[in-house]
Amino acid sequence: xxxxxxxxxxxxxxxxxxxxxxxxxxxxxxxxxxxxxxxxxxxxxxxxxxxxxxxxxxxxxxxxxxxxxxxxxxxxxxxxxxxxxxxxxxxxxxxxxxxxxxxxxxxxxxxxxxxxxxxxxxxxxxxxxxxxxxxxxxxxxxxxxxxxxxxxxxxxxxxxxxxxxxxxxxxxxxxxxxxxxxxxxxxxxxxxxxxxxxxxxxxxxxxxxxxxxxxxxxxxxxxxxxxxxxxxxxxxxxxxxxxxxxxxxxxxxxxxxxxxxxxxxxxxxxxx
Numbered sequence: 001x002x003x004x005x006x007x008x009x010x011x012x013x014x015x016x017x018x019x020x021x022x023x024x025x026x027x028x029x030x031x032x033x034x035x036x037x038x039x040x041x042x043x044x045x046x047x048x049x050x051x052x053x054x055x056x057x058x059x060x061x062x063x064x065x066x067x068x069x070x071x072x073x074x075x076x077x078x079x080x081x082x083x084x085x086x087x088x089x090x091x092x093x094x095x096x097x098x099x100x101x102x103x104x105x106x107x108x109x110x111x112x113x114x115x116x117x118x119x120x121x122x123x124x125x126x127x128x129x130x131x132x133x134x135x136x137x138x139x140x141x142x143x144x145x146x147x148x149x150x151x152x153x154x155x156x157x158x159x160x161x162x163x164x165x166x167x168x169x170x171x172x173x174x175x176x177x178x179x180x181x182x183x184x185x186x187x188x189x190x191x192x193x194x195x196x197x198x199x200x201x202x203x204x205x206x207x208x209x210x211x212x213x214x215x216x217x218x219x220x221x222x223x224x225x226x227x228x229x230x231x232x233x234x235x236x237x238x239x240x241x242x243x244x245x246x247x248x249x250x251x252x253x254x255x256x257x258x259x260x261x262x263x264x265x266x267x268x269x270x271x272x
Contacts, residue, residue: 001237002029003237005265006229006249009054010053010254016058016063016066021070024073028262038121040121043117045114060078064102080176083132084133085122091136092143104167106169110175111133112130134190138156177191193224199227200229209242213244227240230245
């Protein structure tokens with residue numbers, strides 16, 4: 001099982017380039033950036049946790065471009081890109097560009113978003129966000145794989161177009177579908193290449209193991225699973241591996257103690 005770092009927020013620690021070098025030097029497999037374009041002041045989470053810290057996030061594609069420029073083996077990803085807040089034609093080019101710049105090491109984690117006010121500021125009706133996510137990913141798939149791409153869906157509609165570069169990875173970088181809700185596995189099967197659940201909302205490792213097994217049975221293939229927010233504990237990492245998880249991501253809030261936390265987690269690389 002691989003271990004990676006998922007930057008959930010924070011702009012006061014190492015820059016993306018510095019962090020990427022540090023993550024690669026310590027032997028982690030991957031580096032991921034979350035996305036929030038902004039946080040409306042009136043935002044409230046369902047669990048009443050404060051939302052302001054979510055606003056301190058780099059643009060993931062800018063951050064990952066900096067990371068790609070200074071690393072050679074590190075896989076890079078979004079965890080997650082909020083596709084319903086983005087133009088799919090522009091995002092398709094950004095994904096392809098990062099994949100080219102990294103030498104084919106990009107993974108595209110996608111999600112629909114939880115913040116209804118944030119979505120609304122982008123002109124997105126939160127009730128449509130799941131359908132928009134699916135349609136926009138399908139439109140991007142067409143752009144990545146066809147020289148003259150076209151797509152005619154309920155939320156994205158364009159006649160044949162040209163767009164280069166194409167991704168290094170063929171047919172395109174893996175699309176990892178985020179989410180823990182009851183429809184998450186359906187979305188993985190419909191337009192994803194892997195599943196990216198969050199550790200926190202899961203009731204138990206047993207639930208995770210059962211869902212992974214059921215997903216792989218439905219897909220009739222070994223669907224890759226990346227667990228976001230994994231618990232950095234040797235026993236838990238072994239349990240996640242036994243449950244079928246292929247990669248665990250440790251949630252990282254960037255700040256003054258970046259190096260110390262990376263050093264602490266690096267000790268787990270030999271204890272999986």
